[in-house]
Amino acid sequence: MTNIYAVYDTTGIQSYIFSSTKLRENMGASVLVREVLKNYLKQSLKEVLGPDNVAVDWDDNCDKCLRKFDRNGGLLAEVVYVGGGNAFVAFVDEEAYKDTTKHFLLQVYKETTSIGIASAFIKTDFEQGYAQQHKDLMEQLLQAKGKINRPIPAGNQPITRASLLTGLPVVEVDNFTPISTEQVQKRKARDQMKSSFEEFSDIVRGSKSYLAVIHVDGNNMGKLIEEYASGENWGEIVPKIREMSKRIATLYKEAYARTKSMFLDAYKHTSHYKLAPELPLIKIILDGDDVTCVVSGQYGISFAAEFLRIVENLNNDKAFYPFLGWDKNPKITACAGVVLFHSHYPFSAAYKMAEECCANAKRYTRKTNIVGSFIDFHLHQSGAVTNLKQYRRGQYTADNGYLLNRPYCVSCVFEKKAFKGKYPLYCEFKQLIKNWIKAPPNNQSNTNPWPRSRLKALRAVIGDNDKADEILKWCKSRGYDLPKGFDFREENAIKAINTREDRSDNELKNDAALLFDVLDLADTYEDITDKEAR
Numbered sequence: 192m193t194n195i196y197a198v199y200d201t202t203g204i205q206s207y208i209f210s211s212t213k214l215r216e217n218m219g220a221s222v223l224v225r226e227v228l229k230n231y232l233k234q235s236l237k238e239v240l241g242p243d244n245v246a247v248d249w250d251d252n253c254d255k256c257l258r259k260f261d262r263n264g265g266l267l268a269e270v271v272y273v274g275g276g277n278a279f280v281a282f283v284d285e286e287a288y289k290d291t292t293k294h295f296l297l298q299v300y301k302e303t304t305s306i307g308i309a310s311a312f313i314k315t316d317f318e319q320g321y322a323q324q325h326k327d328l329m330e331q332l333l334q335a336k337g338k339i340n341r342p343i344p345a346g347n348q349p350i351t352r353a354s355l356l357t358g359l360p361v362v363e364v365d366n367f368t369p370i371s372t373e374q375v376q377k378r379k380a381r382d383q384m385k386s387s388f389e390e391f392s393d394i395v396r397g398s399k400s401y402l403a404v405i406h407v408d409g410n411n412m413g414k415l416i417e418e419y420a421s422g423e424n425w426g427e428i429v430p431k432i433r434e435m436s437k438r439i440a441t442l443y444k445e446a447y448a449r450t451k452s453m454f455l456d457a458y459k460h461t462s463h464y465k466l467a468p469e470l471p472l473i474k475i476i477l478d479g480d481d482v483t484c485v486v487s488g489q490y491g492i493s494f495a496a497e498f499l500r501i502v503e504n505l506n507n508d509k510a511f512y513p514f515l516g517w518d519k520n521p522k523i524t525a526c527a528g529v530v531l532f533h534s535h536y537p538f539s540a541a542y543k544m545a546e547e548c549c550a551n552a553k554r555y556t557r558k559t560n561i562v563g564s565f566i567d568f569h570l571h572q573s574g575a576v577t578n579l580k581q582y583r584r585g586q587y588t589a590d591n592g593y594l595l596n597r598p599y600c601v602s603c604v605f606e607k608k609a610f611k612g613k614y615p616l617y618c619e620f621k622q623l624i625k626n627w628i629k630a631p632p633n634n635q636s637n638t639n640p641w642p643r644s645r646l647k648a649l650r651a652v653i654g655d656n657d658k659a660d661e662i663l664k665w666c667k668s669r670g671y672d673l674p675k676g677f678d679f680r681e682e683n684a685i686k687a688i689n690t691r692e693d694r695s696d697n698e699l700k701n702d703a704a705l706l707f708d709v710l711d712l713a714d715t716y717e718d719i720t721d722k723e724a725r
Contacts, residue, residue, distance in 0.1 A: 193284070193314045193315070193316065194260055194281060194282060194283060194284065194314070194315060194316060194317055195281070195282035195283075195284060195285055195287070195288045195312050195313075195314060195315075196271075196279070196280075196281055196282075196312060196313050196314075196315045196317070196324060196325075196328055197279070197280050197281075197282060197288050197292075197310060197311065197312035197328075198277055198278070198279050198280075198310065198311055198312070198328055198329070198332050199228065199232060199277065199278045199280070199292075199295070199308060199309075199310050200276060200277050200278075200308070200309045200310070200332055200336065201224065201227055201228065201276060201306055201307070201308060201309075202306075202307035202308065202309050202336060202339060203305065203306060203307045204224055204276075204306070205539075205542070206539075207220055207224065207303070207305060207306050208220040208221055208224060208475065208476070209538055209539040209542045210539055211374075211377070211538075212391075212537060212538060213390070214388060214389065214390055214391045214393070214394075214473070214485075215377075215378055215381045215389055215390075216374055216377040216378060216381065217377075217475060217538065218380075218381045218384060218386070218388075218473060218475070219376070219377035219378055219379065219380035219381030219382075219384075220377045220380070221474075221475045221476060222380040222381065222383065222384065223302065223303050223306070223376060223377065223380050224303075224306065224476075225478070226302070226380075227299055227303070227306060227308075228273050228276075228277075228278045229273070231295065231298050231299055231302060232270075232278055232280075232295055233247040233270070234298065235291050235294045235295035235298055236268050236270070236280070236291055238294060239287075239290050239291045239294045240267040240268055240287060240290075240291065241267070244265075244266060244267040244268070245266070245267060245268045245269065246258060246266060246268075246269040246270065247269075247270045248270075249269070249270045249271060249272050249273065249433055250272075250273075250433070250436075250437045252433070253430060253433040253434040253437055254430050254434070255430060256425070256426045256429055256430060257269055257271065257281055257317050257425060257426075257429055260281070260282070260283035260284075261283065262283055262284070265283075266283070267282070267283045267287050268280060268281065268282045268283065268287055268291065269281045271429060271433075272429075272432060272433045272436045272437075273436070274436035274439065274440065274479055275412075275413070275416075275436075275479050275480075275481075276478060276479070276481070277332075279328075281317060282312075285312070285314075288312055292310055295308065296308055302376065303373070303376060304371075304372055304373040304376060305373055307339055308339075309332060309335045309336040309339045310332075310335060311328060311331035311332040311334070311335045312328070312331070313327050313328050313331060317425045318424075318425055318426075319423050319424060319425070320423055321420070321422060321423055321424065321425050321428045321429075322420070322421050322422065322423060322428075323423075325420075352369055360372075362375060363375050365378060386469075386473070387469055388469075388473060390534075391485075391534040391538070392534045393471075394471040394472075394473060394485060394486070394487050394534075395471070395487055395488070395534055396461075396463045396467065396471050396487040396489070397463065397487070397489060399488060399489065399714065399715060400488075400533050400534050400535075401487075401488025401489065401531045401532065401533060401534075401715055402485055402486070402487065402488050402491075402531070402532055402533075402534050402541075403485065403486050403487070403488045403489075403490065403491020403492070403494075403529055403530065403531050403532075404483070404484075404485050404491075404529070404530050404532070404538070404541050404542050404545045405482070405483065405484050405485070405486065405491055405494065405495045405498075405527060405528070405529050405545065406482070406483050406527065406528045406529075406542065406545040406546050406548070406549045407480075407481075407482040407483075407495065407498060407499070407525050407526070407527045407528075407549070408480060408481055408482075408525060408526060408549055408553070409439075409443075409479075409480030409481075409523070409524070409525045410524045410525055410526060410553060410556060410562075410564070411521075412439070412479075412480050415514070415521055416432070416435065418519070419431070419432075419435060419514055419517055420432045420435070434513075434515075435513045435514060436479075438511060438512065438513035438515075439479050439480055439513045440478075440479050441511055442502065442505050442511040442512070442513060442523065443477065443479065443480055443482060443502065444477060445505060445511055446498055446501040446502045446505060447474070447477055447482060447484075447498065449501050450494060450497050450498040450501055451470065451472060453497060453720055454470060454472070454490065454494060454497075454719065454720065455470045457719040457720045458470050458719060460719070461719055471486060471487035471490070472484060472485070472486045472487075472490075472494075473485045473486075480525060482498075483542070483545075488531045488532075488715055489715055489716060489717040490717060490719065491529045491530075491531055491568070492529050492531075492566070492568050492712070492716055493621075493716070493717065493718035493719070493720065495527040495529050495566055495568075496527075496566055496601045496617055496621075497720060498527065499524075499525055499526075499527055499564040499566060499601045499602075500564070500601055500602075502523060502524070502525050502564065503522070503523065503524060503564055503602060505523070506522055506523050521562075522562050524556075524562060524563055524564045524602065525564050526549050526552035526553045526556065526564060526565050526566070526567075526598070527548075527549060527552065527564075527565075527566045527567075528544075528545040528546060528547065528548025528549030528550070528551070528552065528566075528567055528568070528569075529545060529548060529566065529567075529568040529569070530542075530544045530545040530548060530568070530569045530571055531568070531569070531570045531571065531715055532571045533571075533572075536571065536574070541571065544569055544571065544579045545569075547578075547579040547580070548567040548568060548569055548579065548598075549567065551567045551579075551597075551598060552565040552566060552567040552598040553565075555567075555598050559614070561600065561602075561614070563600050563601075563602035564600070564601050564602050565598040565599065565600050565601065566597075566598055566599055566601055566617060567597045567598035567599075568597060568712075569583075570711055570712060570715060583595060587707075594653065594704050594707040595704055595707070595708070596615050596620075596704035596705040596707070596708045597615070597708060598615070599615045599616060599617040599619075599620055600614050600615065600616050600617060601617040601618075615705065619705065620705060620708060620709065621718060621721075623674060623677075623705065623706070623709045624709050624712070624713070624716055625718075625721070626674070627640065627641070627674050627709065628640065628641070628646065628709060628713045641666065641671050642671075643713075643714070645662065645665075645666055645671065646710060646713050647713075647714075648662050649662050649663070649666075649710060650707075650710040650711065650713070653706075653707055653710065673706070674706070677705070677706045
């Protein structure tokens with residue numbers, strides 16, 4: 192008998208979650224997205240084929256192979272595994288696949304309105320040829336995604352009122368706001384969550400109205416998984432890839448939980464805690480190695496950096512490491528993009544820039560062949576929605592070079608002396624802020640902390656040596672010096688370079704640009720986990 196190996200993939204997720212400017216709807220959308228492959232698919236399998244004829248709890252049976260399929264009272268379908276935003280399912284035949292898929296698509300439409308589903312299948316006997324068959328299936332999926340039409344409900348008619356956000360017919364009024372079916376679904380899902388946050392402004396702490404959106408993505412995970420599951424025998428590969436997929440998801444969930452716990456413990460010591468005891472953090476996406484969250488602006492960079500460190504630390508814990516028993520023993524690393532933005536700024540645009548920051552950090556790891564975790568960040572003060580690369584070329588170009596030291600390596604191993612002076616290190620960025628920007632009077636560093644007004648003035652003219660020189664002379668006359676080794680006016684202090692990914696190996700580190708990064712974030716960076724800085 193020829194069986195069916197199928198894959199389901201959700202499409203349009205980013206636009207579905209981030210299209211709204213309402214936090215309540217963003218959070219509800221994230222809940223519905225998780226439900227699609229976690230529960231809706233399982234429900235369809237059970238309702239169409241019968242609960243006794245399907246096996247859906249793949250993560251509880253990681254050590255088991257696929258069971259035999261039989262139309263005569265045997266198993267009709269089994270979830271192989273779910274990971275990377277895809278669900279892989281084995282069916283007894285094409286009829287079972289098509290019946291289930293039809294039911295699944297209808298349920299997703301009813302529950303979410305506009306999340307799209309792409310699906311593909313191949314025929315197999317689930318014995319030999321796993322690597323090639325899996326590759327063929329993913330090629331079929333790629334073609335299916337190119338042809339898919341996302342479900343778009345009927346638009347506004349002359350007799351109906353349209354939602355201002357979605358343009359779809361209004362079906363309900365919530366708190367004096369007319370909303371469409373999609374908005375109703377998102378808000379109901381949000382109301383099931385344990386959170387008091389209703390608006391983005393609820394997350395802001397302090398006088399600055401900044402939020403930070405953090406996007407994290409694992410490095411080379413697709414390539415590692417392909418190498419790890421390169422065998423041909425289905426009986427050997429399925430238990431291995433099930434265990435690996437489960438462990439990747441568990442590792443990132445644990446890293447997020449530990450980072451959140453660390454920040455909550457530190458947040459209790461801040462002045463904001465008595466007024467707003469709930470940690471200003473919202474999880475939007477936590478799916479395998481794909482993580483997106485929103486936190487109060489001043490904590491965004493330090494939260495993301497600690498998260499990356501914890502991911503790497505979990506490499507040493509056998510309970511979480513995903514590639515046990517593999518001779519290659521690869522190191523699990525990730526990159527993060529962080530964008531600080533005002534709470535009234537379009538969230539979808541901020542998220543897009545966070546993705547670009549993360550992609551820039553990942554490009555840098557590939558260029559330098561560093562097996563490590565990097566972070567890139569951006570402070571967005573403009574109201575314009577623009578491409579990150581174009582924005583940076585316009586805002587960070589000085590008379591004699593490009594004033595941007597990002598991305599930074601946060602991997603602990605690179606903080607050793609052998610790597611200092613070559614690669615941009617997050618610890619150096621953090622230390623310069625601590626010893627120069629936020630240092631208390633009469634500290635032990637080689638400079639007194641500058642007045643905030645002088646820091647902002649220098650930030651504004653740092654690309655113009657003549658204007659900067661005037662400010663520095665005034666500061667020096669009052670005992671305010673630049674940190675030792677960071678005088679950007681010195682000859683060749685800033686090299687004629689373009690963007691980080693264009694630099695050659697001898698242009699990887701730039702102290703003058705590091706100084707500018709610190710000035711850029713002087714008002715909006717805080718690491719509350721640093722007990723000495725609290």
